[in-house]
Amino acid sequence: MEPITIKDVAKICGVGVSTVSRAINNHPDINQETKDRIIQVIKENHYVPNNSARNLKRSEARTIAVLIKGISNPFFARMIQILEEEIQKKKYSFVLHRVDEKEDEVDVAVELIKEKRLKGIIFLGGFFTHSREKLQQLTVPYVLSTVGILNTGEEKEPLDYSSVSVDDFEESYKMVDYLCSLGHKDILILASCEDDESIGALRLAGYQKALKDHHIPFRQDHCIYMDESIQTYSMENGYACMKRALVEKLSFTAVYAVSDSTAIGACRALIEAGRRIPQDVSVAGFDGLDIARFYHPSLTTIRQPVEKMAYATIRLLFNEIKKGSGHQQLVFPAELVIGESTRACGPEGASIAPRAI
Amino acid sequence: MEPITIKDVAKICGVGVSTVSRAINNHPDINQETKDRIIQVIKENHYVPNNSARNLKRSEARTIAVLIKGISNPFFARMIQILEEEIQKKKYSFVLHRVDEKEDEVDVAVELIKEKRLKGIIFLGGFFTHSREKLQQLTVPYVLSTVGILNTGEEKEPLDYSSVSVDDFEESYKMVDYLCSLGHKDILILASCEDDESIGALRLAGYQKALKDHHIPFRQDHCIYMDESIQTYSMENGYACMKRALVEKLSFTAVYAVSDSTAIGACRALIEAGRRIPQDVSVAGFDGLDIARFYHPSLTTIRQPVEKMAYATIRLLFNEIKKGSGHQQLVFPAELVIGESTRACGPEGASIAPRAI
DNA sequence: TTGTATGCGTTATCAC
DNA sequence: GTGATAACGCATACAA
Numbered sequence: 096m097e098p099i100t101i102k103d104v105a106k107i108c109g110v111g112v113s114t115v116s117r118a119i120n121n122h123p124d125i126n127q128e129t130k131d132r133i134i135q136v137i138k139e140n141h142y143v144p145n146n147s148a149r150n151l152k153r154s155e156a157r158t159i160a161v162l163i164k165g166i167s168n169p170f171f172a173r174m175i176q177i178l179e180e181e182i183q184k185k186k187y188s189f190v191l192h193r194v195d196e197k198e199d200e201v202d203v204a205v206e207l208i209k210e211k212r213l214k215g216i217i218f219l220g221g222f223f224t225h226s227r228e229k230l231q232q233l234t235v236p237y238v239l240s241t242v243g244i245l246n247t248g249e250e251k252e253p254l255d256y257s258s259v260s261v262d263d264f265e266e267s268y269k270m271v272d273y274l275c276s277l278g279h280k281d282i283l284i285l286a287s288c289e290d291d292e293s294i295g296a297l298r299l300a301g302y303q304k305a306l307k308d309h310h311i312p313f314r315q316d317h318c319i320y321m322d323e324s325i326q327t328y329s330m331e332n333g334y335a336c337m338k339r340a341l342v343e344k345l346s347f348t349a350v351y352a353v354s355d356s357t358a359i360g361a362c363r364a365l366i367e368a369g370r371r372i373p374q375d376v377s378v379a380g381f382d383g384l385d386i387a388r389f390y391h392p393s394l395t396t397i398r399q400p401v402e403k404m405a406y407a408t409i410r411l412l413f414n415e416i417k418k419g420s421g422h423q424q425l426v427f428p429a430e431l432v433i434g435e436s437t438r439a440c441g442p443e444g445a446s447i448a449p450r451a452i
Numbered sequence: 453m454e455p456i457t458i459k460d461v462a463k464i465c466g467v468g469v470s471t472v473s474r475a476i477n478n479h480p481d482i483n484q485e486t487k488d489r490i491i492q493v494i495k496e497n498h499y500v501p502n503n504s505a506r507n508l509k510r511s512e513a514r515t516i517a518v519l520i521k522g523i524s525n526p527f528f529a530r531m532i533q534i535l536e537e538e539i540q541k542k543k544y545s546f547v548l549h550r551v552d553e554k555e556d557e558v559d560v561a562v563e564l565i566k567e568k569r570l571k572g573i574i575f576l577g578g579f580f581t582h583s584r585e586k587l588q589q590l591t592v593p594y595v596l597s598t599v600g601i602l603n604t605g606e607e608k609e610p611l612d613y614s615s616v617s618v619d620d621f622e623e624s625y626k627m628v629d630y631l632c633s634l635g636h637k638d639i640l641i642l643a644s645c646e647d648d649e650s651i652g653a654l655r656l657a658g659y660q661k662a663l664k665d666h667h668i669p670f671r672q673d674h675c676i677y678m679d680e681s682i683q684t685y686s687m688e689n690g691y692a693c694m695k696r697a698l699v700e701k702l703s704f705t706a707v708y709a710v711s712d713s714t715a716i717g718a719c720r721a722l723i724e725a726g727r728r729i730p731q732d733v734s735v736a737g738f739d740g741l742d743i744a745r746f747y748h749p750s751l752t753t754i755r756q757p758v759e760k761m762a763y764a765t766i767r768l769l770f771n772e773i774k775k776g777s778g779h780q781q782l783v784f785p786a787e788l789v790i791g792e793s794t795r796a797c798g799p800e801g802a803s804i805a806p807r808a809i
Numbered sequence: 810t811t812g813t814a815t816g817c818g819t820t821a822t823c824a825c
Numbered sequence: 826g827t828g829a830t831a832a833c834g835c836a837t838a839c840a841a
Contacts, residue, residue: 096666098566098591100834111812116836126810146567148834150504166548174525175477179552191523193548201502209455209818210503232498234455283758292744330746340462341521364747383822389720457818468828473820505818508833566834807831812841813829 099142108136119144143205146231156212162200164221164242168258168328169217170382170401174241177405178217185413187214196223201225205232215412216243222293228418230256236415240408241399241428257411257422259404263294266397267301268430270379273395273431275309278440279349279377282306283318285336285357287327289320298353298381316345321357328353333360341368348440350377355380355387355396362390362436370409377437383430392435399429456499464497465490476501495613515567516769517547519557521599525685525738527575527758531718535635542770551578555631558582562589564770572769577597587613592765593772597765598756600650601609612767614768614779616761623754624658627736630707630752632666633774636706637732639663639674642693642714644684646677651746652684655738673702677713679745685710688716698725700794705733705797712744715751719793734794740787750794756786 101119105112116237117125118133134141150156156419159182163171175191182189188286190211192379194200200223204216216237239258274282282300287295303313319340325332333352340347341364345386352358359382362372370376372392380387407425455628458476467486474482475490493499505512516539518530532548547568551557557580561573573594580601596615631639641659642704644652659744660670677698682689690709698721707722709715715737719729722783727733729749740755764782771777 101836102834105812112835113813113837114811117811120836124810129810141562141579143562143566145508145834146563147504147507148817149836151502151508151819152834152836154836155818166523166532167526169524169526171525191550205498205500206503209500330742334746359743359746363748363750366748386716387686389691389716391723392718393749458820461819462828469818470820470822470829471827474827477820486826505833506820508835509818509820510833511821572827707820810841813839815836815838817835819833820831821833823829825826825828 098145099140100411101142101144104136104140106143106257107140108133124397126383145385150211156188156214157186157192158213159215159217160190160192160204160207160211160213161352162192162194162196162204162207162215163219164196164200168220170241170399171387173401174219174405176408177402181406181409185409192448202231204237207396210234215416217408217412227255230381236412237335237406238412238415241404243297254424255422257410257415257424259408259425259427261399262426263297264304265383265437266300266399267298267353267381268305269301269429270381270395270397271302271305273309273433274349274377274379274437275305275311277377277437280311280440281347282311282349282351283319283335283340283345283347284317285319285321285350285352285361287321288323289420302351313443316343317347328357328362330356330363333357334364335360337361337364342366348378349437350378352378352380355382355394357424358394358396358436359386359390370388373436373438377440379437382404383432387417387432387434390436395434395437396432397429400427405425456497458499458501458729461490461493461497462494464694472784474475507568510569511571513545513571513614514690515545515547515568515570516572516574517549517561517564517570518574518576519549519551519561519564520576521551521553521557521662523550525577526741527598527756530758531762533539538763538766542766543544558586558590561594565592565697572773574769578676581649584612587787593769595765595769595772598761602655611781612779614772614781615747615780616765616768616784617759617785618656618786620755621658621661623740624655625662626658626786626788627738627752627754628662630657630790631706631708631734631736631794632662632668634706634734634794637643637669637797638704638706639669639706640676640697640702640704641674642676642678642690642707642718644678644710645680652710659708665754674704685714687713687717687720690714690719691721693715694718694721694730696737697709698722707733707735709735709737711752712739712741712751715753716747719747730795733798736794740789744789744791747793752791752794755789760784 101115103111105115116132118130145405161178169446172275179189194203200221213235218239221242223242225238239256241260286299306313319336321327322335350361352361358378365376369387372378380394380396385397387394387396404427411423458469462472473489509626518535536546551560553569557578558577565572570592572592575596578599580599595800598617605638634745643656663670676693678684678689679692707718709718715735719735722733729735737751737753740753744753745749761784
């Protein structure tokens with residue numbers, strides 16, 4: 096069964112292909128009657144235009160692509176929803192494209208630009224370390240949203256991309272500073288992989304800085320790196336990290352996990368070891384996912400302003416598309432949400448000698 | 453900056469376009485030297501073939517699409533991972549396409565078949581109520597995986613599609629039967645929307661059947677429907693449902709939520725109301741997500757064999773593609789995982805008079 | 810208002 | 826081995 100084309104429709108209707116094309120694309124210059132007739136025939140014969148042919152021919156296509164790395168991250172769910180709504184509100188069409196952890200997002204983007212005649216791109220998640228030359232292959236406006244960016248710090252040239260993010264270093268500092276202010280001195284950090292140079296590294300750096308400012312020496316053995324054989328930032332990894340720390344009989348009064356999921360996993364391990372939260376150990380997370388609110392005890396966490404960030408992403412992108420505005424880097428403040436999982440390191444919460452497990 | 457095309461590459465290399473094409477597509481009939489030279493030029497000039505043009509021209513394209521409804525469902529994360537691995541293992545390329553809740557997945561599929569010259573399709577999630585005529589528009593093999601299917605029951609004609617699923621009715625029955633066997637008689641169900649005719653309805657039916665078999669009358673007021681203004685199956689919705697039940701001072705000793713997330717939300721509401729789990733109220737979920745294992749208390753749930761189902765999906769699809777095998781409906785047994793959130797309805801767990809909240 | 814012809818960038822079919 | 830050239834299915838400039 097050969098698929099039906101625009102020619103077939105034209106033949107059936109006894110009109111030219113351009114008339115059919117006009118009917119499909121809601122062109123003004125067409126008689127309403129012939130249009131109705133064509134639409135009718137199209138429906139009856141289940142004609143569907145071939146997008147490849149359209150994209151090939153069309154010069155401009157009003158479509159925006161969202162490229163997302165780590166699609167399983169629940170953090171992105173709400174964000175995508177807003178992005179889609181806003182893009183459609185602007186009469187653009189929306190394409191969500193997942194890029195694999197091992198793939199190069201810029202390569203994927205370049206391919207999509209050609210294939211779909213994109214008008215703009217939003218990069219979500221992942222980690223950017225592309226050279227200026229590589230970025231120049233992106234011939235349409237784009238915004239990096241909540242993606243880790245390696246700030247080499249040295250170069251002071253104006254950055255040639257727009258971005259929306261939180262200051263992972265600063266926010267992480269905020270959390271650890273809070274824990275310290277509660278009197279905690281032995282604070283474990285469940286950090287990302289050891290060779291991480293992205294968001295995970297920034298959060299670790301914030302932890303170290305906060306300790307320093309509180310005159311608490313940094314201890315390498317208090318830094319628990321995730322198991323590389325398990326999905327990073329997952330509950331399972333948090334559980335594994337915490338187990339390891341318990342086996343090593345580390346002494347601590349607080350645990351700071353660099354993501355909420357990791358924190359939940361850590362909680363499980365602590366509870367199984369007979370530690371109460373927060374009476375025996377305070378636990379804090381990062382991200383501000385739903386689960387932080389609904390978990391018991393609710394998690395102290397850093398809530399990223401997801402919605403604001405999504406709106407800002409759209410704003411930046413369309414400013415570039417429509418007004419040709421220059422690049423802008425927006426950094427949003429996140430909120431320290433104090434939950435039930437942390438408390439002052441008082442007599443009740445004093446450092447307990449590790450028990451056998 | 454006009455994008456570079458295959459013609460440009462040919463010109464630069466001083467060869468014909470067909471030679472360049474051969475180089476790109478690893479055709480055998482080409483001199484290794486010229487090929488190397490062409491590849492070199494391609495790299496230097498960042499030439500990227502236009503996929504729209506390729507798809508348009510190519511007769512066969514070895515690609516499989518996975519269409520997924522409700523991409524935020526963490527249940528699908530692992531599934532997608534396996535599907536991708538297996539598809540690539542078979543030297544096919546993999547396209548993940550999210551379809552909106554309001555979109556018609558078959559329409560989207562038909563469009564993609566033409567656009568990408570698909571070889572096969574996997575539908576993930578959502579709910580199928582398409583007419584036979586509509587399904588016939590799908591001109592390539594496809595498998596419905598974990599999608600709700602409206603079984604009109606009447607027609608005994610062989611089904612014209614392949615599917616992989618669990619028996620939501622039976623598994624739901626299993627759970628409620630278990631709760632009953634623990635002595636619970638007042639079991640609340642947090643069901644999906646009232647007008648749901650899909651998976652949610654099946655799970656509700658299983659609940660009703662189990663009650664009946666245990667000679668427990670079904671009470672309409674024990675059936676709490678989700679708030680349609682909130683995302684279905686979310687923690688937030690579970691929380692809202694439970695709050696409502698508590699305000700109405702319903703008396704119950706167990707709560708069965710039709711998804712794990714919903715169960716977590718319900719737990720939060722119960723705890724805030726001073727009820728202990730499982731001492732005062734037993735809580736059960738459905739799906740077997742990670743969170744069920746790591747939550748405290750760990751959730752009693754029905755674990756769907758995600759991995760097996762993913763592998764089976766691939767097997768079915770490729771059997772149809774390669775061997776032209778007929779359709780097959782595979783129903784996998786799920787596992788009742790007994791967690792810490794349920795216990796016998798004994799003296800400790802006796803029905804408590806509802807308290808003021 | 811409508812039809813015809815051209816080309817989008819690529820692959821496939823030929824000849825050479 | 827290699828190079829013209831004809832499709833692929835559609836949108837559009839232009840002629841009618």
